Amino acid sequence: MNTGENTMLSLKHISKTYRNGSEITHALNDVSFDIEANQLTVILGPSGSGKSTALNILGGMDRPTTGTVSYNNYDINTESDAQLTQYRKDIVGFVFQFYNLISNLTVFENVAISAQLKDKKYQDVSEYYLKKVDLLKRKNNFPDQLSGGEMQRVSIARALAKQPKILLCDEPTGALDTETSQKVFKILKDSTSKDTAVVIVTHNPLVAKIADCVIKIKDGQVEKITNNINPLEVEEVDWG
Known part of the structure; x- marks a missing residue:
């Protein structure tokens, strides 16, 4: 349940506007919500609702037009570009729909690049996270030798390794089948801890059933925030 006691990241009155000549588009309009440690938060909304813009602002990949973004009560949207780069390097891990693996590096090397950012024992760390996603046996393969589900699991291992x-x-899981998607959601749900917050942006309302907190966004605004006291396990959801 979202209590505010473990707030890690906070958006306050965030707006993001784009100008094309005299036309102004509001991607986000006065959006406020918190992201808690030890929770899986789902940002839910249709295409074009502003949810990916919110994710980019949370990750320091974009700046809001107005409002405040704070990490552990420290305002990050007033930082320099170099400081935001450091924030992305030290604090944030990203998992994208289409994997973004480096094709001429092995599975192990893709993960090791990320692990080196945080740990001198990056080889052990890389193998640990590949084992966590059940792909240690594939560590010497290249991405084009993997299935889509395997590539996504490598991308998760890479993100977790830092x-x-x-x-x-x-x-x-937008490019994955239902069975593989369940495996990915299971890994992500299990990745929450007292030191880690996991945020999933999706248009799939079924994902909300496994979340601790669901933030529904529509037309650039927060429509509803729901705290699930008893979220379902991945295996308990009827994924259809």
Whole structure:
């Protein structure tokens, strides 16, 4: 349940506007919500609702037009570009829909690049997270030798290997079948801890059933925030 006691990341009155000549588009309009450690938060909304814009602002990949973004009560949207780069490097892990693996590196090397950012024992760390996603046996393969589900699990291992405080996932199962999607959601749900917050952006309302907190966004505004006291396990959801 979202109590505010473990707030890690907070958006306050965030707006994001784009100008094209005299036309102004509001991607986000006065959006406020908190992201808690030890929770899986789902940002839910249709295409074009502003949910990916919110994710980019949470991850320091974009700046709001107005409002405040704070990490552990420290305002990050007033930082320099170099400081935001450091924030992304030290604090945030990203999992995207289409994997973004480096094709000429092995599975192990893709994960090791990330692990080196945080740990001198990056080889052990890389193998640990590949084992966590059940792909240690594939560590010497290249991405084009993997299935889509395997590539997504490598991308999750890569994100986790840098031991982020915030794991941001943008439609992480959009290109996967139902069975493989369940495996991915299971890994992501199990990745929450007292030091880690996991955020999934999706248009799929079924994902909300496994979340601790669901933030519904529509037309650039928060429509509803729901705290699930008893979220379902991945295996308990009828994924259809």
